[in-house]
Amino acid sequence: MGLxxxxxxxxxxxxxxxxxKSGKILVVNYTKRNVIVDGINLVKKHMRQRGENAPGGIKEIPAPVDVSNVALYCSKCGKGVKFGVKLLKDKTKIRVCKKCQQTI
Ligand SMILES: [Zn+2]
Structure with a gap:
């Protein structure tokens, strides 16, 4: 799993x-150890016009966030939490919330 x-x-x-804020991870960069999260760390970017259906202008796009700045969200706790990894009998790895033991 790496990160x-x-x-x-x-x-x-x-x-x-x-x-x-919370959001869904769109991209994981394992080399740079950062993630792009939907709607987070938005930066304005000037887009070049690419034909009639893709007009130029300023678009807000999510920029990478360091992986140490995000925490896995636990739906039961309702917030970002620390998690542990548990190995099941069939060797499947699951992530569990350290607070409530819920599988994340
Ligand atoms: Zn929890």
């Missing part, structure tokens, strides 16, 4: 300007 989080995970931002 502990993967694409599609719901995470809460625990540091920086978007602290307290």
């Amino acid at each position: 502990g989080v993967k694409k599609g995970d719901k995470v809460e931002i625990v540091a920086g300007k978007d602290k307290g």
Whole structure:
């Protein structure tokens, strides 16, 4: 698993300007150890016009967030939490919330 989080995970931002917000991971960069989270760390980007159906202009796109600034979201706790990894009998790894033991 490497970073502990993967694409599609719901995470809460625990540091920086978007602290307290949550969103879904769109991209994981294992080399740079950062993630792109939907709607988080938005930066304005000037888009070049690419034909009639893709007009140029300013678009807000999510920029990478360091993986240490996100916490896996536990639906039972209702917030970002620390988690542990449990190995099942069939060797499947599951992630559990350290607080409530819920599978994340
Ligand atoms: Zn929990």
